[in-house]
Amino acid sequence: MSKSDAKNDAPKGDEGPGNFIRDIVLDDLQTGKSYGRLVTRFPPEPNGYLHVGHAKAICTAFGLAQLSENGKCNLRFDDTNPEAESTEFVEGIMRDVKWLGFDWGEKAYFASEYFDQLYAWAVKLVEEGLAYVDTRSEGEIRDTRGDFHKPGVNSPFRDRSVEENLALLEQMKNGELDEGSAVLRAKIDMASTDVKLRDPLLYRIKKVPHHRTGDAWNIYPMYDWAHGQSDAIEGVTHSTCSLEFVNHRPLYNWFLKAIGIEEPPRQIEFGRLNLNYTITSKRKLKQLVEDHHVEGWDDPRMPTIVGMRRRGFTPESIRRFMNKIGVSKNDGVVDVGLLEHCLRDHLNDTSKRVMAVLRPLKVTITNYPEDQEDSFDLRYFPPRRDIEVLDTSTRAVPFSREIWVERDDFMKEAPKKWWRLAPGKEVRLRGAALITVQDVVEENGEVVELRCTWDPESRGGAAPDGRKVRGTIHWVSAKHAVDAKVRLYDRLFDHENPAAAENFLEHLNPASLEVIDNAKVEPSLANASPEERFQFQRTGFFVCDGPSKEAGELVFNRTITLKDAWAKLAKK
RNA sequence: UCCGGUGUCGUCCAACGGCAGGACAACGGACUUUGAAUCCGUGAAUCAUGGUUCGAAUCCAUGCGCCGGAACCA
Numbered sequence: 001m002s003k004s005d006a007k008n009d010a011p012k013g014d015e016g017p018g019n020f021i022r023d024i025v026l027d028d029l030q031t032g033k034s035y036g037r038l039v040t041r042f043p044p045e046p047n048g049y050l051h052v053g054h055a056k057a058i059c060t061a062f063g064l065a066q067l068s069e070n071g072k073c074n075l076r077f078d079d080t081n082p083e084a085e086s087t088e089f090v091e092g093i094m095r096d097v098k099w100l101g102f103d104w105g106e107k108a109y110f111a112s113e114y115f116d117q118l119y120a121w122a123v124k125l126v127e128e129g130l131a132y133v134d135t136r137s138e139g140e141i142r143d144t145r146g147d148f149h150k151p152g153v154n155s156p157f158r159d160r161s162v163e164e165n166l167a168l169l170e171q172m173k174n175g176e177l178d179e180g181s182a183v184l185r186a187k188i189d190m191a192s193t194d195v196k197l198r199d200p201l202l203y204r205i206k207k208v209p210h211h212r213t214g215d216a217w218n219i220y221p222m223y224d225w226a227h228g229q230s231d232a233i234e235g236v237t238h239s240t241c242s243l244e245f246v247n248h249r250p251l252y253n254w255f256l257k258a259i260g261i262e263e264p265p266r267q268i269e270f271g272r273l274n275l276n277y278t279i280t281s282k283r284k285l286k287q288l289v290e291d292h293h294v295e296g297w298d299d300p301r302m303p304t305i306v307g308m309r310r311r312g313f314t315p316e317s318i319r320r321f322m323n324k325i326g327v328s329k330n331d332g333v334v335d336v337g338l339l340e341h342c343l344r345d346h347l348n349d350t351s352k353r354v355m356a357v358l359r360p361l362k363v364t365i366t367n368y369p370e371d372q373e374d375s376f377d378l379r380y381f382p383p384r385r386d387i388e389v390l391d392t393s394t395r396a397v398p399f400s401r402e403i404w405v406e407r408d409d410f411m412k413e414a415p416k417k418w419w420r421l422a423p424g425k426e427v428r429l430r431g432a433a434l435i436t437v438q439d440v441v442e443e444n445g446e447v448v449e450l451r452c453t454w455d456p457e458s459r460g461g462a463a464p465d466g467r468k469v470r471g472t473i474h475w476v477s478a479k480h481a482v483d484a485k486v487r488l489y490d491r492l493f494d495h496e497n498p499a500a501a502e503n504f505l506e507h508l509n510p511a512s513l514e515v516i517d518n519a520k521v522e523p524s525l526a527n528a529s530p531e532e533r534f535q536f537q538r539t540g541f542f543v544c545d546g547p548s549k550e551a552g553e554l555v556f557n558r559t560i561t562l563k564d565a566w567a568k569l570a571k572k
Numbered sequence: 573u574c575c576g577g578u579g580u581c582g583u584c585c586a587a588c589g590g591c592a593g594g595a596c597a598a599c600g601g602a603c604u605u606u607g608a609a610u611c612c613g614u615g616a617a618u619c620a621u622g623g624u625u626c627g628a629a630u631c632c633a634u635g636c637g638c639c640g641g642a643a644c645c646a
Contacts (some may be wrong), residue, residue, distance in 0.1 A: 017585035017595075045646050081645065138644055147642050148574045183644055193575050195642045204644035223646050246577055247641050269577085271639095276583085324595065326585045328578095331639050335583045338596045348609060386610060419607070428605055461605050472605050538606045565607045 312543030312559030
């Protein structure tokens with residue numbers, strides 16, 4: 001885990017897609033507009049789990065910091081609302097950011113560490129007549145804010161004396177006032193066309209313990225009052241956030257100016273990540289978990305970082321994806337197919353090839369002696385023309401008279417262009433032998449066994465006379481097979497834009513999970529380690545489920561299928 | 573209806589007054605002991621209307637569409 005993890009995963013080949021913030025930063029660096037340093041930050045609120053949308057924010061902020069030799073990106077928890085926040089989430093977020101491959105240096109920052117400074121600045125604003133305590137109810141304040149067409153009305157307390165304001169603020173802080181009875185507001189302009197500038201709130205009373213400051217505070221700063229100042233305290237130069245904060249920028253700048261920050265950070269907004277077939281609303285994700293539509297935050301179907309991790313995603317593939325989609329101010333929807341492409345691409349480069357039969361069908365090789373066994377040393381990685389240094393490691397795969405093959409690889413009546421098992425057809429058992437189907441054994445109309453003969457001259461799978469055998473299938477020796485449970489995952493939603501529906505739950509994909517209890521996998525897989533990734537040849541990429549393995553159970557989660565040209569052909 | 577943001581292949585991102593290009597997806601072919609990967613190829617877009625200009629995706633004007641904004645949330 002280090003900075004270098006995330007350094008060399010820019011898209012292969014060309015310069016990659018656009019990133020307007022990178023252009024701004026590069027320009028600022030050259031023209032000296034960033035005060036001779038480069039500091040960014042990722043500022044999550046510790047009130048939930050990180051998801052793929054946050055991954056874009058993380059890659060963006062940490063990626064920008066890498067633009068300069070001395071650049072750095074802080075991890076700062078925006079913990080200004082103790083009600084929903086907890087150290088559990090702090091730890092989870094740290095684990096996720098680290099897993100994604102980013103390093104935030106010696107320490108993580110917390111907005112709560114700046115509460116004293118923030119308070120001192122608030123006192124200063126009051127003293128300068130730029131803030132006042134409003135002692136009306138939440139409803140009254142809201143009702144006098146006006147709307148998009150009507151200006152707001154000044155609070156009757158707007159012109160309290162400095163002394164009175166100071167005294168009231170002190171009382172708020174000391175817990176002498178009830179929740180909801182008073183707030184501190186900036187004195188800006190109740191008639192502004194920008195509603196955000198109509199005397200925004202700085203502090204509200206909340207007599208709630210904070211997960212880091214305990215009972216020290218009875219008032220907590222609002223987002224706008226805390227964020228820019230936290231950036232300033234940390235010397236942040238470029239403060240990136242999503243488009244919904246564009247409206248906050250004037251306020252962000254107003255506060256920094258009001259308290260006299262000399263090297264103010266610059267807020268830059270970009271379009272957040274939207275993915276089709278995916279939900280990234282914290283509220284909805286929470287609902288999925290709480291209503292048990294999934295098995296938890298780390299359910300492999302969840303777009304959370306922990307979920308993706310358990311699904312078998314690699315951090316590299318996620319970073320490459322973020323590098324490919326670019327950064328702009330368009331509020332677009334990226335095709336989840338691109339994410340899947342990046343996943344397959346990286347897994348293809350890094351996963352060991354092994355054999356596993358998901359839906360076993362027995363094959364007996366009638367002319368193979370009962371007491372005989374063979375063992376083939378098969379490579380973990382296929383030869384590739386496009387890779388110079390190839391891993392040539394192998395493992396032994398046992399072979400015997402009875403083997404398991406994939407039920408889907410046999411058809412009683414073969415359609416055109418079917419190259420797999422069918423009565424009378426010859427296929428190759430990958431790395432082992434050529435076999436021909438002689439008899440099909442059925443029980444109650446169900447095929448239960450294939451009786452085949454093999455060509456003893458074809459050991460290893462090569463055709464002795466050079467005859468063309470088009471079909472190659474995977475297999476596992478029955479005698480040596482290891483039982484495993486396999487979970488086949490698919491997209492959680494079967495609708496492009498589940499969030500648009502009246503009720504997004506209607507679009508849950510009923511086939512998002514299929515559990516196979518009796519898969520037959522090759523013996524080498526018994527030693528798979530937690531989170532180890534494989535390609536089950538011809539079926540897809542799988543990951544050894546960590547929690548199950550640690551509990552002594554062998555379970556593989558399907559990360560993603562292989563592309564399937566036959567399925568496409570068959571549809572026509 | 574007010575303020576702000578944004579409109580380029582199906583999707584994402586380029587082109588910054590000078591031949592609209594890349595990636596994913598799609599389609600066709602080659603190769604193949606994974607119907608994978610790899611390789612080659614094809615189709616596919618400037619929101620609309622007017623203006624400026626030798627020349628406009630780019631500049632100007634008007635219109636239209638989409639997104640965000642009136643939390644004691646972030």
